[in-house]
Amino acid sequence: EKAGYDHFMLKEIHEQPEALRRAISGRLSIDNQEVILDELKLSSEELAGYERIYIVACGTAYHSGLVAKYLIEDLVKIPVEVDIASEFRYRDPLVSQDTLVIVVSQSGETADTLAAVREAQDKGARVLAISNVVGSTIPREADDVIYIHAGPEIAVASTKAYINMLMVFYLLAIRLAQIKESISQEKAVELIADLKNIPNQAAQIIKDSEELFKEFAGDYAEHENAFFIGRGLDYAVALEGALKLKEISYLHAASYPAGELKHGTLALIEEDVPVVALATQKSVLDKTLSNIQEVQARGASVTGVVLNKKEEVVDALDHVIEIPETEELLTSILTVIPLQLLAYYVAVEKGCDVDQPRNLAKSVTVE
Numbered sequence: 223e224k225a226g227y228d229h230f231m232l233k234e235i236h237e238q239p240e241a242l243r244r245a246i247s248g249r250l251s252i253d254n255q256e257v258i259l260d261e262l263k264l265s266s267e268e269l270a271g272y273e274r275i276y277i278v279a280c281g282t283a284y285h286s287g288l289v290a291k292y293l294i295e296d297l298v299k300i301p302v303e304v305d306i307a308s309e310f311r312y313r314d315p316l317v318s319q320d321t322l323v324i325v326v327s328q329s330g331e332t333a334d335t336l337a338a339v340r341e342a343q344d345k346g347a348r349v350l351a352i353s354n355v356v357g358s359t360i361p362r363e364a365d366d367v368i369y370i371h372a373g374p375e376i377a378v379a380s381t382k383a384y385i386n387m388l389m390v391f392y393l394l395a396i397r398l399a400q401i402k403e404s405i406s407q408e409k410a411v412e413l414i415a416d417l418k419n420i421p422n423q424a425a426q427i428i429k430d431s432e433e434l435f436k437e438f439a440g441d442y443a444e445h446e447n448a449f450f451i452g453r454g455l456d457y458a459v460a461l462e463g464a465l466k467l468k469e470i471s472y473l474h475a476a477s478y479p480a481g482e483l484k485h486g487t488l489a490l491i492e493e494d495v496p497v498v499a500l501a502t503q504k505s506v507l508d509k510t511l512s513n514i515q516e517v518q519a520r521g522a523s524v525t526g527v528v529l530n531k532k533e534e535v536v537d538a539l540d541h542v543i544e545i546p547e548t549e550e551l552l553t554s555i556l557t558v559i560p561l562q563l564l565a566y567y568v569a570v571e572k573g574c575d576v577d578q579p580r581n582l583a584k585s586v587t588v589e
């Protein structure tokens with residue numbers, strides 16, 4: 223049932239282009255004019271009325287919410303708060319009828335996320351669930367649900383569910399922006415056209431990065447620590463990359479907004495320390511490139527994930543993965559793929575139990 227792959231995780235990484243196609247299927251009009259989210263019971267008027275969004279989830283699902291914050295704030299121009307479910311449920315969160323609470327859960331059964339649904343509803347908020355498992359508890363208790371249609375995810379480390387969560391957030395952000403008229407129709411059409419390209423671009427990046435990481439995962443496997451840096455959306459993805467590496471290959475990995483390094487962490491950068499630098503955000507590219515130079519000057523071995531190999535600094539990197547050209551806001555799905563493959567090949571190199579990492583369970587139904 224692994225369809226010829228050594229592990230479910232690798233199979234699921236390879237299924238991502240197909241999973242993405244399912245997530246957008248029927249949800250983008252043929253003329254690229256519209257995002258269609260028929261399953262929402264919330265009317266356009268109700269959606270337009272929200273001036274604040276709260277996203278609550280755990281682990282990888284929480285990381286999808288961090289990407290969503292950038293997207294929604296950029297496109298919809300309303301503030302988005304993102305919280306970890308186990309924090310949210312115990313801290314008397316500031317939500318009310320005026321807040322749309324979005325919970326994200328692949329399994330739909332995570333205990334803390336379910337408790338967050340109930341907490342939000344008790345406070346009078348309407349809850350929209352984003353989930354993979356049809357009929358699971360969280361979608362049943364939520365007021366609205368959008369399914370991500372990633373298909374069954376068996377490996378403990380989430381891959382295709384994460385990128386499909388991102389895809390659903392892209393759809394939702396564009397839909398909200400159209401309803402609120404916070405972006406021009408022209409811009410919406412451009413974004414929709416770019417979204418339709420993402421599945422093919424995902425297939426391309428799997429191919430490119432797999433070849434590279436098969437070769438040099440061994441370099442990473444020798445280390446105990448790795449760092450992930452990026453700015454903006456790249457930082458949100460860096461957090462997910464670091465989690466994958468910790469979870470399945472047992473390296474200690476930490477991720478930082480690139481501009482934060484000099485406020486402490488730079489002290490840890492020494493000869494040969496592996497750093498994964500995400501530099502796909504054009505608006506802060508120069509800043510990120512100079513942070514890359516800072517770690518290189520201290521001897522770090524840098525793997526760059528970039529939009530354009532032409533930059534000078536990129537020539538000096540130890541390894542480079544180039545992301546196919548897309549709108550800056552939409553890069554995250556593509557950027558995370560090399561990070562998943564890096565974690566996978568490092569784990570294989572170290573002989574770790576990739577699909578069943580120690581101490582972890584696929585669905586966390588107890589606190």
Ligand code: F6R
Pocket residue numbers: 280281282283284326327328329330331332335378379380381465469584585586
């Ligand atoms: C990491 C991972 C976990 C889950 C988290 C939430 O790879 O899979 O961090 O994302 O346990 O699970 P769901 O999405 O089922 O609520």
